[in-house]
Amino acid sequence: MIDAAVEQKESRVVLSARGLVKEFAGFTAVNDVNLDIHHGRIHALIGPNGAGKTTVFNLLTKFLQPTRGRIELLGSDITRTPPAKVARMGLVRSFQISAVFPNLTVRENVKIALQRPSGLARQFWLPLSSLDRLDARADALIDELGLAGWRDHRAADLSYGRKRVLEIATTLALEPKVLLLDEPMAGMGQEDVAMVADIIRNVATERAVLMVEHNLSVVANICHQVTVLQRGEILAEGDYATVSADPRVRTAYMGNDA
Numbered sequence: 001m002i003d004a005a006v007e008q009k010e011s012r013v014v015l016s017a018r019g020l021v022k023e024f025a026g027f028t029a030v031n032d033v034n035l036d037i038h039h040g041r042i043h044a045l046i047g048p049n050g051a052g053k054t055t056v057f058n059l060l061t062k063f064l065q066p067t068r069g070r071i072e073l074l075g076s077d078i079t080r081t082p083p084a085k086v087a088r089m090g091l092v093r094s095f096q097i098s099a100v101f102p103n104l105t106v107r108e109n110v111k112i113a114l115q116r117p118s119g120l121a122r123q124f125w126l127p128l129s130s131l132d133r134l135d136a137r138a139d140a141l142i143d144e145l146g147l148a149g150w151r152d153h154r155a156a157d158l159s160y161g162r163k164r165v166l167e168i169a170t171t172l173a174l175e176p177k178v179l180l181l182d183e184p185m186a187g188m189g190q191e192d193v194a195m196v197a198d199i200i201r202n203v204a205t206e207r208a209v210l211m212v213e214h215n216l217s218v219v220a221n222i223c224h225q226v227t228v229l230q231r232g233e234i235l236a237e238g239d240y241a242t243v244s245a246d247p248r249v250r251t252a253y254m255g256n257d258a
Ligand SMILES: Nc1ncnc2c1ncn2[C@@H]1O[C@H](COP(=O)(O)OP(=O)(O)OP(=O)(O)O)[C@@H](O)[C@H]1O
Pocket: 024, 027, 029, 047, 048, 049, 050, 051, 052, 053, 054, 055, 056
């Protein structure tokens, strides 16, 4: 039997947008978009080129200010909140703050990312050894992301896919409640795609994930909810099976009803 309390917790909306509009000099790039992003779920934003995915992403992370509409994070209105504050509140975009230093090891990279929320950020002149107390947390994160075998390897020596995983690890160090991933599979081979997909699935059990992704088989495999955008508007929404069977979505992608 499904535990009602668990069900309720898992379907909790952590990020929502209502009536989101973005106009650029009279051109409406995003028009009346409503979104609900849930804890414990992976939500995909898909659509043909120019559909408005990146603009929605930038609106949610506050890199762009909406022309109209309202955005709420964990019940707080963040419509006018600056991006750095939104990140501290738990809405973090991968690669927003994290940087991977190629000549440092996986563990050193994660430790540097971990010192940021702890308030040590300004003490960058301290030797790396001063970060020793972060070892346990760094190792837990490294284990969670399947990088234990690479802990002492230089970031530069990792495969492309594992570098991407390390980038996700440094983002998770900021303890996001909502993680936004912009095309996490871009440029990766089949094997790396499968590995990163597994990692994202694991990561999402304790957080909400919103991703823009062009690889539809990844969307089909790991995303619980899919929003299809076209010309700035929501064309369809639902699980992958539902939206991929929608004739309007097929037309948007293929230009006909085939
Ligand atoms: N700063 C801007 N000024 C003017 N128009 C813009 C700006 N940013 C985006 N647009 C326009 O808004 C529309 C949506 O662009 P956006 O980049 O959000 O689409 P996308 O779905 O992310 O596309 P892609 O899959 O190609 O990345 C496009 O027509 C684009 O030209």
